[in-house]
Amino acid sequence: MTVHIGAEQGQIAETVLLPGDPYRAEWAANKFLSDVVCVNKVRGMLGFTGTWRGNRVTIHGSGMGMPSLSIYANELIRDYRAKTLIRIGSCGGMQDSVKLRDVIIAMTASTVSTPSRGIFKELNYAPCADYSLLETAVASAKSRGVSYHVGGIYSSDVFYDERPDLTNEMERHGTLGVEMEAAELYILAARYGVRALAVLTVSDHLKTGEALPSADRETSFGDMVEIALEAAFP
Ligand code: ADE
Numbered sequence: 001m002t003v004h005i006g007a008e009q010g011q012i013a014e015t016v017l018l019p020g021d022p023y024r025a026e027w028a029a030n031k032f033l034s035d036v037v038c039v040n041k042v043r044g045m046l047g048f049t050g051t052w053r054g055n056r057v058t059i060h061g062s063g064m065g066m067p068s069l070s071i072y073a074n075e076l077i078r079d080y081r082a083k084t085l086i087r088i089g090s091c092g093g094m095q096d097s098v099k100l101r102d103v104i105i106a107m108t109a110s111t112v113s114t115p116s117r118g119i120f121k122e123l124n125y126a127p128c129a130d131y132s133l134l135e136t137a138v139a140s141a142k143s144r145g146v147s148y149h150v151g152g153i154y155s156s157d158v159f160y161d162e163r164p165d166l167t168n169e170m171e172r173h174g175t176l177g178v179e180m181e182a183a184e185l186y187i188l189a190a191r192y193g194v195r196a197l198a199v200l201t202v203s204d205h206l207k208t209g210e211a212l213p214s215a216d217r218e219t220s221f222g223d224m225v226e227i228a229l230e231a232a233f234p
Contacts (some may be wrong), residue, residue: 002075005047005060007039012080013049013056015232017225018072018087020181022046022061027218028088028225029059045072055233062087066155066184070115073185077192084195086133086228087185088221090203091153091177094170098202100212101220103148103227104176105129105137106198109155109183112166116187127186130195137199137231146223151176153200155183167206177202199228 001007019025025046029036033050040047040060047060060076062069069087076082091104098104108128116125134150141148154170156178161167167178182198189196201224204211212220 002079004042004045004071005040005075005080006042007047007080009080011037011039011049012047012076012082013058014082015055015057015084016076016082016086017057017059017228018062018069018085018185019059020062020064020089024221025059025061031222032225032229033057033059052229053233057229057232062181065157065180066114069181070184070188073188077188077194082194084133084232085185085189086196086232087182087198088224088228089179089181089198089200091179091200093177093202093205094154094167094175094207096207098149098176098205099147100202100205100210101147101216102202103141103146103224104153104200104202105134105141105148105150106153106182106200107134107150108152109186109198110152110170110175111155111183113157114155114184114187116184125187127183127190129186129197130189133195133197133231136234137197137227139234140227140230144223144227149176153182153198154178156180178206197228197231199224199231
């Protein structure tokens, strides 16, 4: 057990999918995995381990924002020896070419600050995805026929953003979408020598103001979960 994860040693798989929402972890585990066991309930942050096509996988909530994700990713990597961590989650679209329900596979993630900012100081570190995961995720998205984009995203610290100028600059520089966790996941993966990727579904759009109705979310989020699983186990 760790401070925030109640699982015994051995109950967490080497491959961990990280949705922000603990209930989405439960939904994805029940829908896609076999032999599912709940391995964490501490503070309501649910984690489940099961198998997918014979491979052991844990699906564990990360919470919202980089400080929360940092807690779970640190403990999963350092204490439970997770080796492959794939964020699955929603994001806001930032380009006209990006539509609701599209999948974004994040090559890199820009930030204003992350929990790792104190280490980097004046350095603008460029966090990047693991290339082998990225490549297999792209192949999976292609073969599934989903509309997908590969490129940079913005990991923001704020959902209700008071800096439209910053968002506009991100958009002007080709950023595909905004979410709140991937940059710190990529930084931690680099620090500890493990693999990370973020596969996201566009749930709302900053330019059009559209948002997915909650009933539509499940089906479009299913593609993202399967892309993440196929990326981990090609
Ligand atoms: N996650 C989903 N939509 C988002 C948005 N618009 N901003 C930040 N995170 C998000």
